[in-house]
Amino acid sequence: MPVLTRLMPSPVVVDIRAGALDDLAAILTDQRIAPTGKLAFAISGGSGKALMERFAPAFPDADWFDDADGTIDGAVKLADSIKKAGRYDAVVSLGGGKVVDCAKYAAARVGLPLVAVATNLAHDGLCSPVATLDNDAGRGSYGVPNPIGVVIDLDVIRDAPVRFVRAGIGDVICKISAVADWELSHKVNGEQVDGLAAAMARQAAHAVLRHPGGVGDDDFLSVLAESLVMCGLAMSVAGDSRPASGACHEICHAFDLLFPKRNAQHGEQCGFGGAFATFLRGDLDTAKEMVATLRRHGLPVLAEEMGYSNQDLVDAVLFAPQTRPGRYTILEHLDLDADQIRDAYANYAKAIGS
Numbered sequence: 001m002p003v004l005t006r007l008m009p010s011p012v013v014v015d016i017r018a019g020a021l022d023d024l025a026a027i028l029t030d031q032r033i034a035p036t037g038k039l040a041f042a043i044s045g046g047s048g049k050a051l052m053e054r055f056a057p058a059f060p061d062a063d064w065f066d067d068a069d070g071t072i073d074g075a076v077k078l079a080d081s082i083k084k085a086g087r088y089d090a091v092v093s094l095g096g097g098k099v100v101d102c103a104k105y106a107a108a109r110v111g112l113p114l115v116a117v118a119t120n121l122a123h124d125g126l127c128s129p130v131a132t133l134d135n136d137a138g139r140g141s142y143g144v145p146n147p148i149g150v151v152i153d154l155d156v157i158r159d160a161p162v163r164f165v166r167a168g169i170g171d172v173i174c175k176i177s178a179v180a181d182w183e184l185s186h187k188v189n190g191e192q193v194d195g196l197a198a199a200m201a202r203q204a205a206h207a208v209l210r211h212p213g214g215v216g217d218d219d220f221l222s223v224l225a226e227s228l229v230m231c232g233l234a235m236s237v238a239g240d241s242r243p244a245s246g247a248c249h250e251i252c253h254a255f256d257l258l259f260p261k262r263n264a265q266h267g268e269q270c271g272f273g274g275a276f277a278t279f280l281r282g283d284l285d286t287a288k289e290m291v292a293t294l295r296r297h298g299l300p301v302l303a304e305e306m307g308y309s310n311q312d313l314v315d316a317v318l319f320a321p322q323t324r325p326g327r328y329t330i331l332e333h334l335d336l337d338a339d340q341i342r343d344a345y346a347n348y349a350k351a352i353g354s
Contacts, residue, residue, distance in 0.1 A: 033148055040063055065081050075131070121167075124244055173294065175243065301352060
């Protein structure tokens with residue numbers, strides 16, 4: 001009998017609204033998540049610790065761990081701490097992206113489901129099957145299961161530094177470029193494109209790109225949070241990060257590796273990388289639309305706006321393909337040399353009206 005459908009790994013609970021954390025106890029005692037109520041909380045040193053003080057009385061049987069520091073060593077330490085402490089129904093991450101990624105890796109290592117409680121919307125790792133962690137070689141991506149639950153309280157999001165919300169905007173909008181890179185690889189190399197994953201990522205990006213609201217509006221924040229979740233699910237559908245990561249992320253990772261002491265936010269770099277890659281692809285209208293949205297939300301659209309010189313930009317674009325060996329994007333397709341990159345960037349800056 002032919003397969004008539006496919007199963008998609010996805011959370012059993014997605015709660016995105018103002019005041020969502022008021023119902024956290026009820027969400028976490030859901031029989032599908034924590035039948036005994038025994039939970040291991042992974043928290044950050046900032047927002048996570050503050051929320052621990054708020055919620056600890058509601059979870060008397062929970063244990064709290066602060067090992068999650070965004071590194072592979074921290075994730076392994078967190079897993080070991082959870083394993084030694086006792087038996088749990090689930091792991092709950094309470095904090096930003098570093099905590100989520102550490103908790104995803106640790107939960108997978110000890111064989112427990114994860115509930116991701118976000119305190120900011122800085123990037124799409126919240127609901128993705130990937131944990132991005134710093135290691136001795138720089139930074140690596142590790143395959144993990146999707147969270148079983150996602151909770152995003154818009155009241156908490158509004159209290160986070162606005163730069164984190166803006167970064168999430170950049171990380172969503174760049175999916176337009178990432179999907180275009182995927183389709184380019186299909187055209188040139190015959191790489192298979194998963195139509196559902198591509199559609200999910202692209203529509204999530206367009207929902208944010210064309211939303212008239214701003215970072216202080218609940219309606220806009222809801223759309224941004226939903227889009228970040230959809231991008232994560234698109235990666236699950238595809239089986240890797242392809243629908244969410246192309247030349248935009250190669251450029252971002254190059255900045256991170258070449259200039260680790262002065263790199264900008266992940267989403268800031270990805271938003272810029274997506275707009276520049278779209279320009280390189282020859283799609284000037286879309287590049288201008290992306291730039292206009294990034295500017296409207298206060299995001300950088302030029303290398304110098306992130307503290308990089310023109311030479312830094314050239315070095316990063318030259319190095320970018322090495323960050324994802326085997327991935328084919330507009331950067332690999334054009335194979336520009338240093339002078340060509342310098343000229344292309346000058347043309348980009350002129351075209352967007354810098």
